[in-house]
Amino acid sequence: MxxxxxxxxxxxxxxxxxxxxxxxxxxxRIEFKNLSITRIDLSNDYSHARVNISILGDEIQREEAMKALQKAKGYIRSALAQQLKVRHAPELEFRLDRSIEHGIRISSLLEEIKEEAKGSNE
Known part of the structure; x- marks a missing residue:
């Protein structure tokens, strides 16, 4: 392909x-405002899709949302096949992606450094 x-x-x-x-x-347990699909890795034969998901919130909220997605995986896959109009939808594998969380942390650290630099210059 x-x-x-x-x-x-x-x-x-x-x-x-x-x-x-x-x-x-x-x-x-799934609040769409706190959930982002960051990336889809699709196998060459379209039989498997690794879905990277970022969930904002604490660790308990992330775990609960991932459990809910795992539970709904069958329904999501059949709805996906129906909407894509394909006979076989890929097997879905949901993975937690923490890259957005790391980006927010780095931004806040840079902001702190910037504030400290302003304070020491005055």
Whole structure:
């Protein structure tokens, strides 16, 4: 399969998954405003998709949201197949992505350093 087609399919899966999670999943443990799909890694044969998800909140909220996604995985996969109009949707593997959390932490540390530098210059 071509790399370009694989990338387009990944983008489309990301769009549809976001829509499904936002509009169709009613589990209170999943708050879409705190959840972001950061990346989809799709296998060459489209049979597996690794879905990287960033969840803002404390560790308990992250664990609960991941459990809810795991529980709804079958429904999400069938809804994905239906909306993509494909016979076989990829097997979904949800993974917690902490890159946004690390970015926020680095930004706050840089801001602290900036404030300290201003304080020492005065």
């Amino acid at each position: 071509s790399k370009r087609r694989q990338e387009r399919m990944s983008v489309e899966i990301m769009r549809v998954l976001s829509q499904i999670i936002q509009e169709e999943i009613k589990d209170p």
